[in-house]
Amino acid sequence: MTTHRPVALVTGASSGIGKAASLALVEAGFEVVGTSRNATGVTQRDGVTFLNLDVASDASVTGVVEQVISRFGRLDVLVNNAGIGSAGAAEERSVAQDRQVFDINVFGLIRMTKAVLPHMRAQGSGRIINVSSVFGFVPAPYMAVYAASKHAVEGYSESVDHELREHGVRVLLIEPAATRTAFDAQLPQPDTPLPVYAKQRQIYDQVLAAGIKDGDDPALVAKVIAAAATDPKPKLRYTAGPTAGRVSTLRRVVPSRLFDRQIRKLNRLPG
Secondary structure, rough: OOOOOOOEEEEOOHHHHHHHHHHHHOOOOOOOEEEOOOOOOOOOEEEEEEEEEEOOOOOHHHHHHHHHHHOOOOOEEEEEEOOOOOOOOOHHHHHHHHHHHHHOOHHHHHHHHHHHHHHHHHHHHEEEEEEHHHHHHOOOOHHHHHHHHHEEEEEEEEHHHHHHHHEEEEEEEEEOOOEEOHHHHHHOOOOOOOHHHHHHHHHHHHHHHHHHOOEHHHHHHHHHHHHHOOOOOOOOOOEEEEEEEEEEEHHHHHOOOHHHHHHHHOOOOOO
């Protein structure tokens, strides 16, 4: 089977931002393949073809990309959305927990990128859209490893974008702020919780839950992803939503000492 319509592959598409992005891309005229670790066989929902994918597995990543190319004959857009968060102070988390975050958020994204690039280069066009976060450019106390993974995504994406432009391929970043998803409900707690951090960890959990409750609709982020996929002259970075836009501006223009003070205030940190 081949198609003349553009084809998009979206990881982590079963819920939240990934689900909304898949539907937005269908509406924008794409054939959309969504992936999930829990997809059984090949199914279709709301115009999206679902495949099972574990971005932490080389074999799974290679197999899914080959399936998409075999089924549709092309691949125009990859949305790297699959990811997990982290909770707790950095000292409380085991290296194994931290490694899992990087294996999905960073190396999963890298695996997917490496798998699609030969096809995109061969057709002389393509877009890789990486879902980052405002935590890709600001600190996140009590989610340090998550922030570190998103900082890594930012550096990787911007660097690879420079490598690929001459081949007709762009690597773009989406930077949402808090979004109304189940993100906070899925955070694995630290392996070795320490009493010294208990009070502040609980405070941060409350701050995060309140931020997500009042956060942006995933459809807003999805609209930005669809824009990145279709803009005639795409930008490297797309902040998604008014909060993300404000944070990005403040990071650039506010003196570092004042910005640092604001981070502590927002996260209800002493001093």
